[in-house]
Each structure stands twice: as structure tokens, then as C-alpha cells.
Amino acid sequence: MAQTSAPATDHAPALRSRDIASHPVPTGREEEWRFTPLAPIADLLSGQAPLNGGADVDAEADPGARVEFVGTDDARVGRTFLPTDIASARAMAAAAQALIVTLPREWQGVARVAVRGRGEDVAGHMVIEAEPFSEGTVLVDFRGSGRYVGALEIRVGDGARLTVVSLQDWSTDGVHLGEHHASLGRDSRLLMGHITLGGQIVRIAPKVSYQAPGGDAELLGLFFADAGQHLEHRVFIDHDTPHCRSSVLYKGALQGDGSHTVWIGDVLVRSQAVGVDTYEVNRNLILTDGARADSVPNLELETGEIVGAGHASATGRFDDEQLFYLQSRGIPADLARVLVVRGFFADVLHRIGQPELTQRVMRTVDGRLGVVALDGEAGDEELAE
């Protein structure tokens, strides 16, 4: 079994391996697991739940791209990804097949993947292979009920420009444990977006590493936790290569009793990674009492020869002054709240740049804040920009 052990740093995963036995079963005391409610997923972690159920997976792409289901022994599976926790290791072992989306050299277009849970425990594995100089967008849409554990393995070829947006909008019973690992080639650019709206427990761990200089990764995330939801994003940017960039922006809103979000932003700039430019930001907006947002940025620098490095994190409540100003122009309180939350998410959605996802987020915001719909004409016009 393939296995690597990372050099000792504070924030890099200690172990990467397909071997289930090499991964400890979390107790909840580990730094990686201390925020996550373990009871609802204990049987997934221990192996009592065998992850042998199924989900409906549909994939389609513009002409020229290839969409295939292959066995997990295919050479392209696990080439740049090795599980860093036991959930991923179990999923990789249990998955009957892997979905591979290949965007050929210099190809331009869009591919879509829809995963619909059927209330079962599912192991999944996806690979997105963007060949050199391709310019593609891959939209992955997770919905339905059940528990899904699986990795998304992304390879961005030299000079390629790839956008991958993963939407997690599960039913209220949904559980999703996922590692999203991207590996960037020379002078490539990746925009990875995470929009997490629905599900009981969603825990996504995006990781970025670089194969050659000139890689540029932009990670954008948006989450909205309602009562009883646990939405967790654990970013790890491994700057192991000189002259690469990373920019991270995650924004979350929370409302209702027991709504909980976690954002971890680990950035490691290794000693050889000179000339790196990195910045990460997390902002959370707490809309009601009873909500909890954990936000932990970590920046570990092993070299000072960098272009820039920084991080920022802020969690705040509704700004009454903003609501008051809108109301003083006749806008009722509930609509004023919708405008402020929409505005809070606007920059992330603008940068993700997928109008249909923007619409979906805005409808969710409207619905959760108790407004049926903003005046469609104006809203749509605004959002279409």
C-alpha cells in the first residue's frame, strides 16, 4: 500500500495512506476531529457501517471531454491523492468504482456531475484531470439523503485553467465527509469553490499542493448553517514549491439553535517555497443566538523569502446600523436582513462566477430568512451580472 509520512510540521497531515489499519479511529480529542460531532458518524469511522450503499451519479460534459467510471485500481485513481484520515481510507477501499472526468489538452467547456443520495451509506471517488492548457469548469452537485464519504482528486495540468465548484446541498439527514485534493502543474490556475448549504454534518477538507512553479490557487467558500447543522471546512494549502500563489476566502452565515460552522485555514510555506504569495480570510455572520462559529487560521512559515503572507478572521453579528439604514428607507425588517446577508455573500459569489449557483444560494438565503422571494425582476437582473 502506498504510504508517505510527512516531515514534522504543526499543520501538515502526519499520515497519508490507503491502508485503513495505519489510520487511528478518532476519539474526538484529536486536533483534526475536536470540532466534529462524532456520534452520528462513529460507525463510519469504526467500520461498523460498511459504506456499501449506492447513490445516483450522473455526469455529462461538453463534446470532447471524457467521462468514465473505472475501477479504483485504475492507475489514475489515487495518483495524487492519499487518504489523510480513516474515513477517506475506508471510502477508498470500499468504493466500487471511481468517476474520472478528463478535460483534454486545450479543451474549453463545462462538465457537470450530479450525485443524488438515496438514503444509503456511500463510498465515492472522483478524479478531475485537466490536461495542459485546457480551460474548463466542472460543477459537482451533491444532493439527496444518506451518508457520503469520498474524495475529489483534482489534477491541473501545466498552463491549464480549471474551475471546480462543489455544491453540498443535502437533505436534513445528509452526512458528507470529503477530502478535496488538488495538485497544480506549472503556471496553472485553479479556482476551487465550496458552497455548503444543506446536510446534518458536512465536513470538507480541501487541500492544495503544487507540482511546479507558477501555480495559482484561489479557494472560495460559502456556507449557511441553520439550526442543528454542522458545516466544517478544513483548508490546507501546502506551499511546497517556489513562486506559487494561494488566495483563500470563505464566508459563512449561521442562524438557529445548535448551528455550528468550523473553518480551519492551515497554510504551510515550506523552506524551499521561496517567492510564495498567500492570503487567507474567513468571515462569519451570526444571525441569531444559539449559533457557534469556530474559525482557526494558521500560517506556518519556514522561509522568510516570500512575496507576501497573511490571514484574517472575523466573526460578527448583524450590524444593526445597516438594518436600520435600510429600514429608514421603507424596507421592512425581514427584507432588510435578506439584503444584508445577500450582500455579505456577494463578493464570494461574484468571484465564483456561476450565475445559476448564485441564484440557488440567494433562494436559500431568502427562504431561510423567511422571505418568499425578492422581487424577481430586479433580483434576477442584479444576479445575472
Place this chain on the structure above:
Amino acid sequence: MTTLAISNLHATVETDAGAREILRGVTLTVESGQTHAVMGPNGSGKSTLAYVIAVPPKDPVPEGSITLDGQDVLAMSVDERARAGLFLAMQYPVEIPGVSVSNFLRTSVTAVRGEAPKLRTWVKEMKGAMEALQIDPAFAERSVNEGFSGGEKKRHEILQLELLKPKIAVLDETDSGLDVDALKVVAEGVNRFQADGTTGTLLITHYTRILRYIHPDYVHVFVDGRIVESGGPELATKLEDEGYERFLKAGAST
């Protein structure tokens, strides 16, 4: 015909030393077609008067009344007051990141008019109003008040005034911090708003400078929480020559 009637209005704020009275019995009536200027020194309570008209105060009004065409304004929430026809142009407008000016304007116009304006006529209307205030069209896509200069914020307030067309406008030191050119543009906007005689304006200011461009029908001198003298435009001229000293002394002796 609209009437804003303020009668024996008192207002207090809680301080560590107990309730402090900021308004001490204000009586004032503004009718459509009229422009009233309330002038007073710093700390006289004139901004509190502006806010109590448009916004429910934290500490409830202990005495007095405000009515708009007979409706009890003090019983209304802030958005109800706006929909009833009151507008406060603020001294320090709030920044709202991510909410574009055009979206904000259309949402508020829809709320105040009770129906969404037709898209085509609306775009024309908004652009026309912006042009009249010499506002760059790109402004419509910027976030509300975010990164606006002081002059841009004030022009944005007057833009809302012209589009919302309230029955009674209260302008809280809209002239402060403006250079002469911006002051003229803002004053022209207020004059356009007031021109057809169907609306009333209550202009609150420290300085007489703006009264060269907006001509009030009535001038009230406001000292120590109440109106100490009322008159016509000539009172403003007198204030410009003599300042507030005479009134401050009078106020201190009572």
C-alpha cells in the same frame, strides 16, 4: 396637503447620571409647500429632533406628540415612518457591503411606493436622477456608501430623496463637510424635490451658508433643546451677522 405637527415634544437619553433631557418641549408645524430651517449651535439637540421624527428613539418619548396628517408617528417603526412619507437625510450614512446602489434604490422605491416600478421606466428614472446630481453612472453598481467620499454620501442621500419623494423631508446637516460646488448640487436637488409644492422640508443646520441656495420660508433658532425664536428668512441673515451668542446668553439666563 400634508402636515407634520410636532407638539410639546420632549426627549431624554439615559446617562450614568440619570436621564438627561435633550428636547425640552418643541412645537413646530411643517406643511407641504413650506421649507423650515432649524438652526442652532452644536449640542443644542437639533440632530436629536431630526432623528426622533424619523426613527423610534431608544428611550421612549416621555411627553409630547408627532403626527403626520393626523397619524401618530411615535407609534410607528422606522420603516413604517418611511412608508408613511417621512425621510431623513442622514449626516453619517451607513456602508452596506455587497448591496449595490441600484438594487438598494429599487428595493426601497418598491417598498415606499407599494409596487415595483416597471424596469424600463425605472432605469431611465434612476439614471436621470443621478445625472441631475452629477453622479457617475458607474455609481449604481457600487456597494451602498462603501468607499464613498463625504460629498458622494450626501449626494446619494439626496438621490434617495428625489426618487422616494416623501411627503416631509428632514435634512440633518446635509450641508456639513461639502465644498461649495457639491453644496450647490445638493441644494439644487432639494429645490427640485420641493418645487411642485406638494412636499415639505425641515432643514437642520449649524451654518447659514446653505440658505443662500435653499431659501427657507421659516427660520427657527434652536438652543438648549427648544425653539427660542422663530421668524422669516431675515432671521437667518441676522444669525449670519450676529451668531448664536445672543441666544446662548438668553438660554443660560432662563
